[in-house]
Amino acid sequence: MCELLGMSANVPTDICFSFSGLVRRGGETGPHKDGWGITFYEGKGCRSFKDPSPSFNSKVAELVKSYPIKSKSVISHIRQANRGGVNLENTHPFIRELWGRNWTYAHNGQLTGYEDLAMGYANPIGQTDSERAFCWIIDQLHKQYKQPPENMLEMFKLIASYADQLKKLGVFNMLLTDGEYVMCYCTNNLHWITRRAPFGKAQLIDEDMTVDFQQETSDSDIVTVIATRPLTKDEAWTKMHEGEFCVFHFGERVL
Amino acid sequence: MCELLGMSANVPTDICFSFSGLVRRGGETGPHKDGWGITFYEGKGCRSFKDPSPSFNSKVAELVKSYPIKSKSVISHIRQANRGGVNLENTHPFIRELWGRNWTYAHNGQLTGYEDLAMGYANPIGQTDSERAFCWIIDQLHKQYKQPPENMLEMFKLIASYADQLKKLGVFNMLLTDGEYVMCYCTNNLHWITRRAPFGKAQLIDEDMTVDFQQETSDSDIVTVIATRPLTKDEAWTKMHEGEFCVFHFGERVL
Numbered sequence: 177m178c179e180l181l182g183m184s185a186n187v188p189t190d191i192c193f194s195f196s197g198l199v200r201r202g203g204e205t206g207p208h209k210d211g212w213g214i215t216f217y218e219g220k221g222c223r224s225f226k227d228p229s230p231s232f233n234s235k236v237a238e239l240v241k242s243y244p245i246k247s248k249s250v251i252s253h254i255r256q257a258n259r260g261g262v263n264l265e266n267t268h269p270f271i272r273e274l275w276g277r278n279w280t281y282a283h284n285g286q287l288t289g290y291e292d293l294a295m296g297y298a299n300p301i302g303q304t305d306s307e308r309a310f311c312w313i314i315d316q317l318h319k320q321y322k323q324p325p326e327n328m329l330e331m332f333k334l335i336a337s338y339a340d341q342l343k344k345l346g347v348f349n350m351l352l353t354d355g356e357y358v359m360c361y362c363t364n365n366l367h368w369i370t371r372r373a374p375f376g377k378a379q380l381i382d383e384d385m386t387v388d389f390q391q392e393t394s395d396s397d398i399v400t401v402i403a404t405r406p407l408t409k410d411e412a413w414t415k416m417h418e419g420e421f422c423v424f425h426f427g428e429r430v431l
Numbered sequence: 432m433c434e435l436l437g438m439s440a441n442v443p444t445d446i447c448f449s450f451s452g453l454v455r456r457g458g459e460t461g462p463h464k465d466g467w468g469i470t471f472y473e474g475k476g477c478r479s480f481k482d483p484s485p486s487f488n489s490k491v492a493e494l495v496k497s498y499p500i501k502s503k504s505v506i507s508h509i510r511q512a513n514r515g516g517v518n519l520e521n522t523h524p525f526i527r528e529l530w531g532r533n534w535t536y537a538h539n540g541q542l543t544g545y546e547d548l549a550m551g552y553a554n555p556i557g558q559t560d561s562e563r564a565f566c567w568i569i570d571q572l573h574k575q576y577k578q579p580p581e582n583m584l585e586m587f588k589l590i591a592s593y594a595d596q597l598k599k600l601g602v603f604n605m606l607l608t609d610g611e612y613v614m615c616y617c618t619n620n621l622h623w624i625t626r627r628a629p630f631g632k633a634q635l636i637d638e639d640m641t642v643d644f645q646q647e648t649s650d651s652d653i654v655t656v657i658a659t660r661p662l663t664k665d666e667a668w669t670k671m672h673e674g675e676f677c678v679f680h681f682g683e684r685v686l
Binding site for chain 1: 472473475476477478479481485494518519520521522527528530531532533552553554555556557
């Protein structure tokens with residue numbers, strides 16, 4: 177099982193706060209020591225930092241913690257390998273271009289029978305069930321839409337129906353983004369929270385550190401954070417149910 | 432015009448040496464201040480660091496300089512924008528998956544009439560002539576080979592013929608790799624050198640620093656470096672001619 181973290185915001189937002197908890201969970205306070213990755217969007221471009229080594233002592237993780245990259249859309253993942261070796265090509269998030277957009281994906285869980293998922297437009301580079309499931313989704317979308325969809329929400333409903341099919345193969349908790357929308361799909365472990373001004377103090381579960389969001393943000397800021405488990409003690413996170421999905425557009429839930 | 436740097440080696444090799452010269456050329460000793468990127472392969476996986484800001488004062492560049500990532504295949508690029516805005520999505524290298532492999536590409540030069548290049552399998556995310564030309568190459572390859580080619584060298588000859596067509600649109604100096612092979616194509620500015628043991632001392636042109644390769648490598652190491660201009664004073668670089676291409680396989684020239 178792996179840890180997921182996603183963020184969707186209406187202004188470029190520093191992810192360091194929520195991320196520092198996740199980093200400690202990678203091998204130090206949790207068993208997720210087989211790789212770690214994070215993807216930030218800046219406009220249509222995105223930037224990934226990945227490391228197959230445990231995140232709690234990773235040099236790249238240190239950089240991300242100390243480097244305040246601001247983004248509206250972020251996906252991060254800490255891995256405990258169950259399918260595929262521990263190496264860079266098997267490290268989430270995975271990215272593919274579709275319709276001239278970067279699609280970024282991370283998966284938590286384990287699938288059986290995934291070898292039978294037919295590949296076409298996109299093909300896996302590594303050996304994980306996760307990447308193969310992602311390529312299958314991209315392939316289904318490419319078959320359905322030769323051009324970028326006009327109705328994005330209808331498309332995300334379609335992706336949710338693909339996720340329903342993947343859930344039949346096992347545990348499928350997923351984060352997916354094109355840099356504008358952030359989608360999450362839950363089998364058993366996913367929570368989210370939307371923070372709006374005025375922001376109160378929130379305490380990290382893994383660290384003795386308190387961040388006052390009022391100092392970090394303006395009156396109109398909306399920031400949604402999605403995570404395997406709640407990352408803060410002082411806030412009310414929404415627990416997702418089996419088969420449920422959410423789509424956020426720049427912080428606001430739209431589906 | 433932009434600066435290119437590529438490396439192909441038979442053992443994972445530290446790129447820091449050749450890279451430190453290129454970094455200084457980005458905005459300090461040269462005019463290439465509109466973005467910078469480098470992609471390292473580790474097996475089939477690859478890792479990119481990119482920054483739309485000048486490389487000579489980039490925090491990410493500092494990390495790469497101080498972080499000894501060892502790789503057999505590397506492509507790097509410093510940009511002076513002539514097509515497309517200065518932002519992350521227009522920053523080289525560009526990457527696409529084809530046949531379950533990561534293909535990484537960087538281009539130096541300027542093309543006209545590139546808007547007419549037909550897109551199909553791959554589509555540009557940014558607005559540069561460079562990325563559109565790359566997508567066109569990927570699309571041609573996908574049309575030609577539905578499966579991974581059995582004869583890779585024949586495929587690279589085909590890519591060279593595509594590059595010949597792109598050269599008709601302007602200046603097309605290119606680096607391309609799938610992590611195993613590194614190809615370079617020259618219109619007007621590209622040099623390469625293959626270093627073999629015993630390695631002598633070599634002095635960087637841009638830095639007052641001398642690296643003794645004998646301390647860095649073993650007897651059987653082969654390292655090829657490809658760059659817009661020679662990066663060292665004390666070595667004989669091969670200048671490429673217009674329309675010429677080379678393909679290196681783990682350091683050795685194979686085409």
